[in-house]
Amino acid sequence: MAISLKLPEFLVVRDKERCIECQVCVNQCANEAHIWDQDLEQVVSNDVACVNCHRCVVYCPTRALRIEEWKQDFKKNANWDGISIKQTYLQAESGGTLLIGMGNDKAYPIYWDHLLLNASQVTNPSIDPLREPIELRTYLGRKPDLLKNPSAFREELPPQLQLEVPVMFSAMSFGSVSLNTHRSLAAAASELGIYWNAGEGGLHEDLFSYSPKTIVQVASGRFGINASMLKRAGGIEIKIGQGAKPGIGGHLPGEKVEEDVSRTRRIPYGSDAISPAPHHDIYSIEDLRQLIYSLKEATAYERVVGVKVAAVHNIAAIASGIARAGADIIVLDGFRGGTGAAPLRIRDNVGLPAEFALAAVDQRLREEGIRNEVSLVIAGGIRNSADIIKAIALGADAIYIGTAALIALGCHMCQKCYTGKCNWGIATQQPDLVRRVNPKIGRERLVNLVRSWEHEMKEMLGGMGINAIESLRGNRLMLRGVGLNAKELEILGIKAAGE
Amino acid sequence: MLREGKIRIPSGCAVSGIINRKGQVFSGIDIVDSIANMRERSNGLGGGFAAYGIYPEYRDCYAMHIFYDDIKAKEDTDYYINRNFEVNLSERIPVRKVKVIENQPIIWRYFLSPIPRRIEDVGGDEDEFMAQFVMQINAMIEGAFVASSGKNMGAFKGVGYPEDIGEFYRLDEYKAYLWTAHGRFPTNTPGWWGGAHPFTLLDWSVVHNGEISSYDTNRRFVEMYDYKCTLQTDTEVIIYLFDLLLRKIGLSLEEAVSVVAAPFWEDLDDLGPLKSRQLRNLRILYASALLNGPFSIILASGNGLMALNDRIKLRPLVAAEKDECLYVASEEAAIRAVAKDLDRVWAPRGGEAVVGLLEGKSDLLSASSSGRKIAGKCSGS
Numbered sequence: 001m002a003i004s005l006k007l008p009e010f011l012v013v014r015d016k017e018r019c020i021e022c023q024v025c026v027n028q029c030a031n032e033a034h035i036w037d038q039d040l041e042q043v044v045s046n047d048v049a050c051v052n053c054h055r056c057v058v059y060c061p062t063r064a065l066r067i068e069e070w071k072q073d074f075k076k077n078a079n080w081d082g083i084s085i086k087q088t089y090l091q092a093e094s095g096g097t098l099l100i101g102m103g104n105d106k107a108y109p110i111y112w113d114h115l116l117l118n119a120s121q122v123t124n125p126s127i128d129p130l131r132e133p134i135e136l137r138t139y140l141g142r143k144p145d146l147l148k149n150p151s152a153f154r155e156e157l158p159p160q161l162q163l164e165v166p167v168m169f170s171a172m173s174f175g176s177v178s179l180n181t182h183r184s185l186a187a188a189a190s191e192l193g194i195y196w197n198a199g200e201g202g203l204h205e206d207l208f209s210y211s212p213k214t215i216v217q218v219a220s221g222r223f224g225i226n227a228s229m230l231k232r233a234g235g236i237e238i239k240i241g242q243g244a245k246p247g248i249g250g251h252l253p254g255e256k257v258e259e260d261v262s263r264t265r266r267i268p269y270g271s272d273a274i275s276p277a278p279h280h281d282i283y284s285i286e287d288l289r290q291l292i293y294s295l296k297e298a299t300a301y302e303r304v305v306g307v308k309v310a311a312v313h314n315i316a317a318i319a320s321g322i323a324r325a326g327a328d329i330i331v332l333d334g335f336r337g338g339t340g341a342a343p344l345r346i347r348d349n350v351g352l353p354a355e356f357a358l359a360a361v362d363q364r365l366r367e368e369g370i371r372n373e374v375s376l377v378i379a380g381g382i383r384n385s386a387d388i389i390k391a392i393a394l395g396a397d398a399i400y401i402g403t404a405a406l407i408a409l410g411c412h413m414c415q416k417c418y419t420g421k422c423n424w425g426i427a428t429q430q431p432d433l434v435r436r437v438n439p440k441i442g443r444e445r446l447v448n449l450v451r452s453w454e455h456e457m458k459e460m461l462g463g464m465g466i467n468a469i470e471s472l473r474g475n476r477l478m479l480r481g482v483g484l485n486a487k488e489l490e491i492l493g494i495k496a497a498g499e
Numbered sequence: 500m501l502r503e504g505k506i507r508i509p510s511g512c513a514v515s516g517i518i519n520r521k522g523q524v525f526s527g528i529d530i531v532d533s534i535a536n537m538r539e540r541s542n543g544l545g546g547g548f549a550a551y552g553i554y555p556e557y558r559d560c561y562a563m564h565i566f567y568d569d570i571k572a573k574e575d576t577d578y579y580i581n582r583n584f585e586v587n588l589s590e591r592i593p594v595r596k597v598k599v600i601e602n603q604p605i606i607w608r609y610f611l612s613p614i615p616r617r618i619e620d621v622g623g624d625e626d627e628f629m630a631q632f633v634m635q636i637n638a639m640i641e642g643a644f645v646a647s648s649g650k651n652m653g654a655f656k657g658v659g660y661p662e663d664i665g666e667f668y669r670l671d672e673y674k675a676y677l678w679t680a681h682g683r684f685p686t687n688t689p690g691w692w693g694g695a696h697p698f699t700l701l702d703w704s705v706v707h708n709g710e711i712s713s714y715d716t717n718r719r720f721v722e723m724y725d726y727k728c729t730l731q732t733d734t735e736v737i738i739y740l741f742d743l744l745l746r747k748i749g750l751s752l753e754e755a756v757s758v759v760a761a762p763f764w765e766d767l768d769d770l771g772p773l774k775s776r777q778l779r780n781l782r783i784l785y786a787s788a789l790l791n792g793p794f795s796i797i798l799a800s801g802n803g804l805m806a807l808n809d810r811i812k813l814r815p816l817v818a819a820e821k822d823e824c825l826y827v828a829s830e831e832a833a834i835r836a837v838a839k840d841l842d843r844v845w846a847p848r849g850g851e852a853v854v855g856l857l858e859g860k861s862d863l864l865s866a867s868s869s870g871r872k873i874a875g876k877c878s879g880s
Binding site: 472 | 709
């Protein structure tokens, strides 16, 4: 066999003066980047196996470890950079599609970082959240047409999801992530008074007590879904697409379908779980309407039914169709959204920034006079509380976080989720690895993250002289753009800084 | 420098309002004295008044007060007026020469009866026809601005201190049963007459002190219901919101107040399950109509007035009663300047509306204000 042209991505730097040969790194690394050499009686590195997940770095008791990029220059070439060359070698050797985990990591513009927020000075007092209440509570769900149903407020409203903070944990299925990850998300959401999304793949029976705060997903594979699961859930989401891989289905390999996953997904042990690219009962918008109403019928119109789509070029018209098809919530997943596994070329090249999709959809729904009737949630690339505030000012009702929640649980963004060997116990079903997420600590870390954002959001709102989050929603005058061209400003519907 | 409407201009202000709830009319002297007492709260860059019951002889006509920058704007507007209305009277609004008032536009008033066929053309709703007509003039015709268009009422406003504006418009010669007034302190202004308060639509008028931090949320909400925000001012969006809630949707005044100054979520639970559910639902459904940020406003119609603070009372507002008269103002001194020996003086809480309706009226919403003939004086002084 010819020699492999693959080079290591990372170099394991081991400080021999500090290393005490305790082998913690050997035990912690599921990728076998650290090996105990019995003859030498010392730990040696297998650099090519390293994914730079920092598990060993964090756990090394003597701080003897550091991971560096493997520095190997190619001859300078602005077109054929090292990454392009290495990917070509890889495909020439394997004949396969390049796979990757997590969201798009390319240097596309991050529009959040080109938006600046307003604050009150003199003409309007800022409000101190330590002295005055500032309200973040948000209700997601269908609202009746105000002109046609002027007395709707006297009756029971259609079902609504009540969020104490306009943040939810995005869909991540049991299978793609571990049960302990699900336990942490579910418990944190319940404690925070928000919702978490169990993704396609159902809800493990151990988590049924959290089901009132759980959104279950009806995706193209319909895994884990039946009438009792729909009724048990707090909300339902039809997943049409995902920002990380618009137009692409999913594939959970049979080796990950162990007993719990098989029972929860309601598929045979060890069989591949294939989610088709489209729903094969939805080839058009009227078909979506039928599925929405089938789910509403199945739950006696007592559950919110949302529809999640990837942000693609014609998103404004698509979203308008979804609203008219009867969805209670539209979820727009931007092209930075994360994933457990996606074809690299799809992840890096398909879709739209969530910021643009949100601005375009919010504006279109207003032009059609139906924005008030449907809730708008965005996902895909939200990193912190400022991103959330900007999203709401652009027009979102609430946001989903996926990657940020996983980072709170210890994810180090190595993008190797698809290997099933997540050293942090998140994207894996390997029992010894799954145990690395302690659900109690996981819950606490997630609660801490959202609570800290809550404080920050209140500070920013108070600074703008706003004491209820709904007064920020779509309040684009609170935003100014920096470093954006006239067309970008127009699409975002905002003024330039200084205007 | 950009004119109001092209740019958003924050301002501080003084407001005052007086209503004789028996409908007896009284001259503009009191309201001018009241607002003049708060001269420090304005800076000479805007003052104005709304008066109800002033045109009893034309009570069934729409009284349209229009500012024109030039004769071209008037000719363009006249063309549309003549196509849509029978013109009962068209004249310059009589003014007095006041030294400090300058750069006044051409100030015209018309008493108009809509041509029935034109109303039929747009669906037969006369109020909606009028509202759309006025918004179109303001949006479409360069140099024309409708200051007011209700029946038996009018807005008198301009660039100057309010007492000078009152003198200019000869308000001592008008008699109304309800007056509101405004003194403006804009942080910058091109000195445009249309930008002064009150702002009006149909027979609604609003004077406002504050800055609405939810402005763009509110604007984008009302624009879904065919309102055109041409001025970028808080007053404009406030009046459209109330028109939407009260006239188009048909909420009661109490319900509309609980929308624009919604109770805090945590306070809802103490109100009993039915009341609590309705208020919670109102807040959920009308989330984008919550007025956030500091304000005190006086909303008036032919039926009466309503004064309201934001829900955490970030702007001053005082109310007082004396016999059949109700007074509201930014400061107590402005009330005491024109009414001694008050029966009751109080500071309304944040979000708590002070409502003064004419006898026999149960709501602010009026199809058209009716003329009042009984002469009377509304002053304790």
